[in-house]
Amino acid sequence: MINYHQHRSPAFLSGTLREATHFSKHKGGRRACSLAPPLAHGIRCMKNTIRHAFLLLVTSIVLRMAVLNVASGSDFGPPRVIVPAPDQSRYQHLSWPKVIAASDGTIVTAFIAGRKHVNGDGCPAVSLSRDGGESFSSPRILKHFDSSMRYQHGANLALGKATDGALVLMVMAFTDDLRNNIYGWRSEDHGATWARTDTSALGQNRTGSVFGHVFSVPGKGLAVCGHFRKPKGDGVWIAYSKDHGKSWGPPHVITTRKFFEPAFVFASGRLLGLVRENSAHAYHQYISDDLGESWRFHPKVIQGDAAVVHPSPFVVVDPANPGRLLVLQSERSDKREIYLWQADVDTLRWRRRGLLVAQPDAEDFGYPWMTHLGGNDWFVVYYGGEKDGPNSIYGMKITIPSG
Secondary structure, three states: OEOOOOOOOHHHHHHHHHHHHHHHHHHOOOOHHHOOOOHHHHHHHHHHHHHHHHHHHHHHHHHHHHHHHHHHHOOOOOEEEEEEEOHHHHHEEEEEEEEEEOOOOEEEEEEEEEEEOOOOOEEEEEEEEEOOOOOOOOEOOOOOOOOOOOOEEEEEEEEEOOOOOOEEEEEEEEEEEEEEEEEEEEEEOOOOOOEEEEOOOOOOOEEEEEEEEEEEEOEEEEEEEEEEEEOOOOOOEEEEEOOOOOOOOOOOOOOOOOOEEEEEEEOOOEEEEEEEEOOOOOOEEEEOOOOOOEEEEEEEEEEEOOOOOOOOOEEEOOOOOEEEEEEEEEEEOOOEEEEEEEEEOOOOOOOOEEEEOOOOOOEEEEEEEEEEOOOOOOEEEEEEEEEEEOOEEEEEEEOOOOO
């Protein structure tokens, strides 16, 4: 059984609860019964008691169903909005989040704030929680992009932690297929302030998009991955930093096949990651047992409903059990679902663990990411809302038992 931490108080249900209280006090209360003869008094009180119990039962059922219709997770419990869409239309569309727990326990989520999906003048932003995910600060924009600039839109992000404890954030920016760049920052105070880093070896059309984790690889330093874009070409790359993310070396090609949004990690002596194709109906896997000198490809290792889109893979090593890998797999069906998968690092036999989220009312949806809080506890983020309008960042604290 999977445990979860619920945060739910839908305002639209308060009227139902008030009506139940009103009925109890004024239609079935003791004062009304006391005016009737003894027999009638008993019958009337019994009827009112039954009515009251029935209404409370119905109210309880309505409450549960309504919460599930808003944003549900049948195996984990419902998420909640942690960073609401800003009132300003310029930044109302929040999307593509990443999340990490800093060394002091601060939960930092990074995302894009723009006008709409994709070409929406998106800007990289961060929001912090210093109370374990109960509340988050308003979005702080790190760099502005718009249609008047050489690079018009910010998009995919990568986020991680250096071995010196600093947080490292990277974002891609682009103007259609004409040009692209990659920008980076470091925070040495748990997300409070951010300083620019040197990403020149990856920018100016040398790569394209950056995505996923910033993670440590023994003997290599920090690593980050991304996919190539025009005018450079197609494929997936990996790059390294020898100075905790302050500067980055050139990209190394993993594949020239047309894959996107690589989520890679280092686990038990091997580099491994998941990618998607443009149609995105499954996640494919790359493995290297020689620190990236050679790679093995395994197609469709994770697939839910083959008829629907599977955007943005996510994979992570479980710090409480380094032999276990966890994956979040999203599906843009009518149900708008996110599933949890897991596998042992040695065997890589993937199995689906449970349903994390179902949010059928979201037009734009997905890109789940999560960070380890300690023990078996994790914090998950994703986005949901309108494609050409307001979009919020959702979050939830979950517990994933061993097994």
